[in-house]
Amino acid sequence: MITLDNVTLGQGGFALSADVTFRRGVCTAIMGPSGGGKSTLLHGLAGFLPARTGRITVAGLDVTDQPPAVRPVSLLFQDNNLFPHMTIAQNVGLGLRPDLKLTDDQHVRVEAMLADMGLEGMGARRPAAMSGGQASRAALARALLRDKPVLLLDEPFAALGPAMRADMMALLRRVMADKALTVLIVSHQPEDAARIADDIAVVAEGRVAPPQDRETLLANPPGALRDYLG
């Protein structure tokens, strides 16, 4: 469970307030208009933005003052952030050790994760030699190897076509269930949310609304969500 207790997060002149709880083991889609604060929320949870007020707890642990590296949270961005000069295995290995001094056992874990993501035998390639979907899988592999209970996804598959995105959503759904992850996903594609999310939280006008059951919310969307969905 993730709790934001009277939290304010800020970037420049923008402030986002959140007094909400995200359920453990559940996938919540974060939806709302451009500039509403969706990325701000994820960056605050990951620790890249300090909370100006309030407390953030994950599974009962107060993480408000923790730096990103020690928070029980992994964040995956849209552009994947694969390093072009490194092999896919090295890029994925960074999830285990930033200095890449992996033990034999850790190399085995990298290979096993690559295989699990459908990238068996591709570890020696550079990112430029991968398709968009394969690169997305590698980035997801690195995030998962960090073995954190919370996965934050900021439009992770926006650059992919509809079929590939559907594949990635299916993969994510399986991984979430296998690992009992708590997931927050920002997506501009309502059909993504329909595929994967249990709950939806609307972020608009500098405020995070409490998550609600997806079906209930989509059946009767509030104004901000209706505008966003068009």
Ligand SMILES: Nc1ncnc2c1ncn2[C@@H]1O[C@H](COP(=O)(O)OP(=O)(O)OP(=O)(O)O)[C@@H](O)[C@H]1O
């Ligand atoms: N580094 C920054 N410095 C100052 N203001 C920022 C910075 N990053 C974002 N903002 C502002 O904070 C507000 C919220 O931005 P945020 O990226 O969280 O919105 P978003 O809902 O994720 O939007 P989008 O859907 O367009 O990605 C915006 O008004 C934006 O201009």
